Amino acid sequence: MIKNYFKTAWRNLGKSRAFAVINVLGLAIGMAVAMIIGIWVWSEVSYNKGISNHKQIAKVMQNKTNKGVINTIDNTPYPLSGALRREYGNLFKQVVLAEVNETRSLRSGDKKLVLGGGFFEEGIGPLLGLHMLQGTYEGMAEPNNIMLSEATARSLFGNESVIGKTIVFADSLPLKITGIYKDLPLNSDFNNLKFIAPWTLYFNHADWIRLAPDPWRPNSFLTLVELKDPARLDQASALIKDVRLRHINERLAKQNPQLFLYPMDQWYLYDSFKNGVNNGGRIRYVWLFGIIGIFVLLLACINFMNLSTARSIKRAKEVGIRKTVGSLRNQLIIQFFCESLLYAVLAFALSLALVALSLPLFTAITGREMPAVWNDPLFWILGSIFCLFTGLLAGIYPALYLSSFRPVNVLKGSFQAGKKAGLQRQVLVVLQFTISIVLIIGTLMVFRQIRFAKNRPVGYDKNGIIAVDAGSPAIESHFAALRQKLLNSGIFESVALGSSLPTQVNNTTTGIDWPGKEPGVAGEFGAQNVTVDYGKTIGWEVTQGRDFSKDFPSDSSAVILNEAAVHFMGLKNPVGIVLTWEEKPATVIGVIKNMIMESPYADARPAVFSLENNNISFIIARIHPRANASDAVKQLEATYKSFVPDQDFHFQFIDEDFNRKFGDEERVGKLGGIFALLAVFISCLGLFGMASFMAEQRVKEIGVRKVLGASVFSLWKLLSKDFFSLVLVSIVIAVPVGWYCMHMWLQGYSYRAPIPWWIFAVSAFSAAFITLVTISVQSIKAALANPVKALRSE
Incomplete structure (x- = not known):
């Protein structure tokens, strides 16, 4: 029986x-x-789940x-881990x-190789559940040892055993x-962990922390714990909350x-x-x-419903005859479901090809490698369920509607299809275009917010x-000579x-007092050491x-x-005021515009x-306007290497680093734009099909009107006005919905663009124009047809 249902469905497919x-x-x-969004969503929600002990x-x-x-940070002082082990060792397997x-x-x-990695205390192996291929992680107890990832070891040594071998780390340290x-x-957050070195190795070579007078003060490191009982996380949080408070001075305690x-x-996923x-x-x-994916799929299903119900008059006699000869309604429902499932299977096969072609582009836009799914049985199981669900969703309304025709009315010729279905089709068309217009509004507003922030005055x-990682204390002692050599090249200003x-703000301080400071206020300031020409x-x-000036x-x-800072301190005339910074006097000589750091x-x-010439991390150089950027990089590298030949040269352009801050929003805008275009395309595809079918249904009416003198314009208006009015209704609904969605989205930003009226005007005009073009193709074609061909059978 099922075979016959699908055979009949295949024949009906071939007829139209x-x-x-x-x-x-x-x-x-x-x-x-x-599917693409589903794959991406899965990669997002499964982030860090590949770590065996993630719970x-x-x-x-x-x-x-x-x-x-209240400000929330995930950096902590380095003595914290030892304090947690001593005082709360019963709560944790590892700290x-x-x-x-x-x-x-x-x-x-x-x-x-120049690779990313980290420095960790001994327990990192069991905490991350590292799968050791060679050796053990017990070697982390010694400062001159190191562990490598499988890919790193293969790149350096091929497939040979490497345990006990020595590598040169950071150009100078044999490990x-x-x-x-x-x-x-x-x-996972540890995907860039190509090497794991002992924390003691870092500590022994970091004078800034090893010699710090108050080690509980700087928040510079990550403290990880592995709980003995994850269910006691809230209880453990409550127990450890005051650990740092008990070890800091009175000034820091104010925070x-x-x-x-x-x-x-x-x-x-919850990082804000x-x-x-x-x-x-x-x-x-x-x-x-996820919502966009559901809506786009819903648009496609609406197309199926609309076109199926629009063609109902052609299927009415078929339904009437089937019922007359004994077909039950549930059999007809199964027949129509089989047709929709056949369409869904064909569409699923085509969609797999589209996904395979689109994934590289999607990966490039998101900046994330999508998980390999083609060899995963779970993907095919979920894909089959997804295909079945789509077929049922697309076919449920046509099946129930078409199977409800009364055979007496159909065969007597008194059946009038489309009165109730016509209203339902109109509602679905309005829903389609409302979704499409909201997506257009959202895309335009995302790009406006990005542009608004990019055009924000940054204060410099x-x-x-161009900035270069100083990499070595030797740069500080040789800076005067390095600077002069770069200026003499004529490439740098x-x-x-x-x-x-x-x-960036790499360092903060709370050790500042000022006249009129209120008791209990503990200000935290971004603190930067610079040389005289930094501002220039x-x-x-x-x-x-x-x-700053050399003359003073x-x-x-x-x-x-x-x-x-001036606003936070409440200073009206700050220049000349003497602050106290780390118990030392410091005179305010100037105020600068806020820098967006x-x-x-x-x-x-x-x-x-x-x-300050000490504790310097970066060389900052301004390229002469007439100089070439590539020449500047070569000159800077050559000069840098002449002073510290064993150090790696790492550089970046400040404008590129600033633009990277817009990565998430730009990705949202690009993907939103693509999905909005696809939503509009799907909606117009359905509109095109419905306009084509309606023109076919009214071919004799059009022929009569042409014979009686109707113009092409009047016929175009006749065939287009109903569809165009539906799009106007969609615009009326979409504008307030789009405004509300964008208003709520913008609340996540302190610096946000106003929502201008032209966003809605452009979205509405685009939807109306695309609709007119889509409908006009079929309307004008029908209006230009020879009326003789339509009327000769009468």
């Missing part, structure tokens, strides 16, 4: 090829979009209060201090290989730092905090694109600046040193006072504030700049 092509293509595009792992985070505002996202060179013979571990999953444990399963409370994060993009001239990039090099804007030796004990969507952080 144009209808079949439109339906299969629309369903295929909708299913392809849903037991957490990191220590802290909330700090400044003027009633591990970590310095991650470090880049170092590894050399073996003539082979040299013994004690373990090779299986590469960690790509979709009331409260520690808490944040589970690994939430690190990636506001006033000490999690307010989502990347999960909003998962929900956003970010173009033409100005050269300076800085402890952070202009696009980056082009910051001095609004009060002056810049007293500037060694002077500071420059940004406007946010962190998120371009957030308010500027209060910041203080001081002259």
Whole structure:
């Protein structure tokens, strides 16, 4: 019986090829979009799930209060891990201090790699559940050992055994290989862990932390824990919350730092905090694109429903005869479901080809490697369920509608198809275009927000600046000679040193007092050490006072504030005021405009700049406007290597680093634009099919009207007005819906663009214009047809 149902469905498909092509293509595009988004959503929600102990792992985070505002950070002081082991060892299997996202060179013979990795305390192996291929992770107890990932070991040594061999680390340190571990999953926070070195190795070579007078003060490292009982996470958080508070001085205690444990399963998708409370994060993009995928698939299913019910009059006699000869309604329902399933199977096959072709593009836009699914049995099981679901969803309304025809009315000729179905089709068309217009509004607004933030005054001239990782203390002692050599080349206008990039805040301080400071206020300022020409090099804007100068030796004990710091301190005339910084006097000599050093969507952080040649991380150089960027890089590398030949040369352009801050929003905009275009295309595909069918149904009416003198324009208006009015209704509904969605989305940004009226006008005009073009193709074709061919059978 089922075989006959599908055989009949195949014959019906062959009778209406144009209808079949439109339906299969629309369903295929909708299913392809849903599958691509589904694959991406799966990769997002499974992030970090490839770590075997992920349910037991957490990191220590802290909330700090400044003027009633709670800031959440995931950096902690380095003595914290030891304190947790001593005081709360009964709660944790492992407590591990970590310095991650470090880049170092590894050399073996003539082979040299520059890779990312990290420095960890001993328990990192069992905490991450490392799968050891060679050796063990017990070697992490010794500072001169190292573990390599499988890919790193293969790149350096091929397939040979490497345990006990020595590599040169960071161009100068010989380290013994004690373990090779299986590469960690790509979709995890530790995917770049190509080497694991002991924390003691980092500590022994980091004077800034090893010799720090107050080790509980700087928040610079990650503290990871493995819980003995994950169910006790909240209890453990409550127990450890005051650990740092008990070890810090009175000034830091004013910030009331409260520690808490944040589970690994939430690190990636729930990474945003506001006033000490999690307010989502990347999960909003998962929900956003998940909803878009559902809507695009729904649009394709609506096309199927519309075209199936529109063709109902052609199927009415078939249904009437079948019922007359004894077919039951449930048999007819099964017949129509078989037809929709056949379309779904064909569309699924085509969608697989579209997915295979589109995944590389999708990967390039998202910047994320999509998981390999073709060899995964689960994908095919879910794909089959998805295909079945789509077929049932697309066919449920046509099956119930077509099977409800009464055979008496059909065979007597009194059957009037489309009165109730016509209203339902209109509702579905309105729904289609409402979704499409909302997607257009959203895409335009995302790009406007990006442009608004990119055009935001950043407080300095970010173009033409190149930054180099200093990499060695030797740069500080040889800076004067290095600077002069670069200036003499004629390629650079100005050269300076800085402890952070202009696009970053690497260091903060709470050790500042000022006249009129309120008791209990613990201000946290971005702190940057710079050399005299730093302001000239980056082009910051001095609004009060002056810049640092070689002509004033007293500037060694002077500071420059940004406007946010002046506002935070409540200073009306800051120039000349003497602050106390780390128990030392510091005179304010100038105020600069706020520099956007962190998120371009957030308010500027209060910041203080001081002259200091020590603890410098970056060489900052401005390229001469007439110089070539590639020549500048070559000259800078050659000069750098002439002073520190054994150091790796790492550079970046400041404008590129700034533009990377827009990555998430740009990806959302690009993907939203693509999906909006596909949604409009699917909607127009259905509209084209319906216009074609309606023109076919009214061919004799059109012929009579032409014979009686109707113009092509009047016939075009006759055939187009009904569809166009539906799109106008869609616009009326979509505008407030789109405004509300964008208004809520923008609340996540402190610096946000206003929603202009033209966004809605452009979206509405685009939808109306595309609709007119789509309908006009069929309307004009019908209006130009020879009426003799339509009327000769009468």
